[in-house]
Amino acid sequence: MSAQQIEALETMVRARGVRKSYGSTEVLKGIDIDVMSGDVMCIIGPSGSGKSTFLRCINHLETIDGGWLEVNGHLVGYRRKGDKLHEMRPSEVAAQRRDIGMVFQRFNLFPHMTVLQNVCHAPVLVRKESRSSARAHARELLDRVGLADKAERYPSQLSGGQQQRVAIARALAMRPPLMLFDEPTSALDPELVGEVLDVMKGLARDGMTMVVVTHEMGFAREVASSVVFMDDGVVVEAGSPDQVIGAPQHARTRAFLSKVL
Amino acid sequence: MSTMTTTPRTIRSDGAMGDARDLEVVPLRHWGRWVAALLVGVFAAAFAVSLMNNPNLEWATVGDYLTKEFVLKGVAVTLMLTAVAMVIGTLGGVGIAIMRLSGNPVLRWSAWLFVWFFRGTPLLVQIIFWGFLAALYQRIQLGIPFTGWHLVDADTNTLVTPMVAAILALGLNEMAYAAEIVRGGIIAVDTGQDDAARALGLTGAQAMRTITLPQAMRVIVPPMGNETVTMLKSTALVSVIGGHDLLTAVQSVYAQNFKVIPLLVVAAIWYLAMTSVLSLGQYFLERRFGRGYASSSRPGVVSRWLGSRGVEGDAR
Numbered sequence: 001m002s003a004q005q006i007e008a009l010e011t012m013v014r015a016r017g018v019r020k021s022y023g024s025t026e027v028l029k030g031i032d033i034d035v036m037s038g039d040v041m042c043i044i045g046p047s048g049s050g051k052s053t054f055l056r057c058i059n060h061l062e063t064i065d066g067g068w069l070e071v072n073g074h075l076v077g078y079r080r081k082g083d084k085l086h087e088m089r090p091s092e093v094a095a096q097r098r099d100i101g102m103v104f105q106r107f108n109l110f111p112h113m114t115v116l117q118n119v120c121h122a123p124v125l126v127r128k129e130s131r132s133s134a135r136a137h138a139r140e141l142l143d144r145v146g147l148a149d150k151a152e153r154y155p156s157q158l159s160g161g162q163q164q165r166v167a168i169a170r171a172l173a174m175r176p177p178l179m180l181f182d183e184p185t186s187a188l189d190p191e192l193v194g195e196v197l198d199v200m201k202g203l204a205r206d207g208m209t210m211v212v213v214t215h216e217m218g219f220a221r222e223v224a225s226s227v228v229f230m231d232d233g234v235v236v237e238a239g240s241p242d243q244v245i246g247a248p249q250h251a252r253t254r255a256f257l258s259k260v261l
Numbered sequence: 262m263s264t265m266t267t268t269p270r271t272i273r274s275d276g277a278m279g280d281a282r283d284l285e286v287v288p289l290r291h292w293g294r295w296v297a298a299l300l301v302g303v304f305a306a307a308f309a310v311s312l313m314n315n316p317n318l319e320w321a322t323v324g325d326y327l328t329k330e331f332v333l334k335g336v337a338v339t340l341m342l343t344a345v346a347m348v349i350g351t352l353g354g355v356g357i358a359i360m361r362l363s364g365n366p367v368l369r370w371s372a373w374l375f376v377w378f379f380r381g382t383p384l385l386v387q388i389i390f391w392g393f394l395a396a397l398y399q400r401i402q403l404g405i406p407f408t409g410w411h412l413v414d415a416d417t418n419t420l421v422t423p424m425v426a427a428i429l430a431l432g433l434n435e436m437a438y439a440a441e442i443v444r445g446g447i448i449a450v451d452t453g454q455d456d457a458a459r460a461l462g463l464t465g466a467q468a469m470r471t472i473t474l475p476q477a478m479r480v481i482v483p484p485m486g487n488e489t490v491t492m493l494k495s496t497a498l499v500s501v502i503g504g505h506d507l508l509t510a511v512q513s514v515y516a517q518n519f520k521v522i523p524l525l526v527v528a529a530i531w532y533l534a535m536t537s538v539l540s541l542g543q544y545f546l547e548r549r550f551g552r553g554y555a556s557s558s559r560p561g562v563v564s565r566w567l568g569s570r571g572v573e574g575d576a577r
Contacts, residue, residue, distance in 0.1 A: 059460055061456055061459065061460060090464060090465055091464050094459065094462050094463060094464045094465075095462065097459060097460055097461070097462045098461070098462030100460070101460075102457075102460035104453060104456065104457060104460075106453055108451070108453040108454060108456060108457035109457075110454065110457070110458075110472055110476075111476065111554065112475050112476055112479075112550075121461070121471065122461035122462060122463060125463065125467060125471065126461065126462045126463060126467070127462075156554060167457075170461070171460075171461070174461060174462065
């Protein structure tokens with residue numbers, strides 16, 4: 001294996017010139033981002049800057065209009081034939097998403113299933129795991145997020161923080177090498193934010209590759225290995241937390257941070 | 262507590278209450294409800310007595326015919342027609358609903374056309390139309406178009422009996438209504454649910470079957486219960502093409518013995534009994550699909566009458 005190939009394998013997410021428009025509004029104007037394996041990248045920026053849209057492009061919940069995006073060395077949603085990118089069939093995209101976990105701002109737990117069923121559903125249905133091994137793994141994960149005793153509850157019986165921890169366990173149940181977090185604490189009451197961030201810190205310590213869209217500057221400073229500041233569909237500034245949050249170079253970054261810090 | 266009655270509704274903190282504690286709370290009494298109950302009761306009793314004493318009703322005849330074989334057969338056919346039409350309607354309705362929400366414009370428009378036609382023409386017209394299908398096509402052929410090769414080739418009147426015509430008419434009509442109900446239910450499910458399902462790697466069909474549809478059921482079941490009750494009564498319409506249902510059965514008898522009213526009462530009693538059972542079934546279905554949602558703990562009939570949870574002002 002050449003040095004280049006090894007480097008390519010260690011890059012978990014590679015985005016080049018990613019563009020996305022809704023009608024005539026261009027929300028992503030050419031995003032270049034590299035997330036290395038084991039990295040925790042925090043994307044910060046004002047609302048409407050395109051950071052959530054970019055996150056949703058990584059697992060192809062949004063299609064992109066230009067550029068390309070690779071996860072784990074594979075193009076997402078497209079297949080390259082010569083100079084053309086051919087759109088994949090929905091079932092192929094579904095197969096790709098199995099290796100990318102995602103946690104949403106509004107949890108999106110399945111309300112008609114118990115906590116345990118929420119966590120087991122995809123491994124059994126999609127990965128064809130046996131019900132018993134999926135259950136055992138699910139209980140392990142629920143224990144890890146501190147909710148082993150809530151397995152038989154329905155989501156509506158849990159607090160927001162507990163629901164979000166279940167959502168994290170549900171995503172982990174597919175054993176993804178990459179986790180995406182879309183403002184995971186923005187819908188939570190302030191006193192519940194900590195318990196979710198603690199779970200995420202634990203994941204980061206265990207070496208999970210994470211891309212986190214967040215407004216929690218404290219978390220970004222403490223946990224992130226890199227921080228990206230996005231505004232108006234472009235990456236304005238990227239670097240270590242100390243560089244971007246501690247000593248921002250751009251006026252726009254400084255203006256944003258002065259409002260949120 | 263006698264001091265309370267002299268100054269009702271003026272609970273002040275400036276000392277009017279003194280040092281009183283543990284005061285009994287007396288719920289508002291709804292006197293108007295009792296008056297209304299009395300009035301309605303009197304009129305209902307008077308009406309009941311007039312029915313009992315009306316010789317034209319021939320209660321003895323009603324009793325005789327209630328469990329006669331031809332009546333029971335009619336009941337069975339009515340139930341069968343309802344069940345088959347609802348199964349066709351519901352399954353087909355889900356299909357049409359998914360077509361209408363599909364990204365494929367051909368499916369979307371053909372589903373729209375189907376709903377437009379079958380909702381836009383009266384059910385009675387559709388029933389008569391299917392009953393007289395032979396007047397449009399003498400033979401029914403199923404094969405590859407324009408080749409002359411046929412898999413099925415039959416005389417319309419032998420293939421489409423009145424029963425088949427009734428099932429076709431009721432089932433296709435129900436499909437159009439069910440499609441709209443199902444579509445409404447699917448749309449009512451939060452799009453975040455689909456996002457979450459697809460982010461986990463479920464295919465579109467898996468997400469629809471295991472995530473979206475089960476949640477849509479909560480919205481779909483109550484109106485579909487109503488549809489079933491409506492369908493049970495609509496089966497009476499197939500009597501115009503001799504569909505062997507309950508109404509057809511009693512009609513064919515009272516056409517001979519002229520006991521029109523008693524036999525219609527027999528039919529009405531059976532229809533009422535069947536719709537009552539259906540309503541009970543609907544209650545249990547709603548409970549089943551309401552799992553995971555905070556139960557709307559409504560007070561029971563008795564506590565609603567006596568309690569103080571009523572709206573402002575008496576029901577007069």
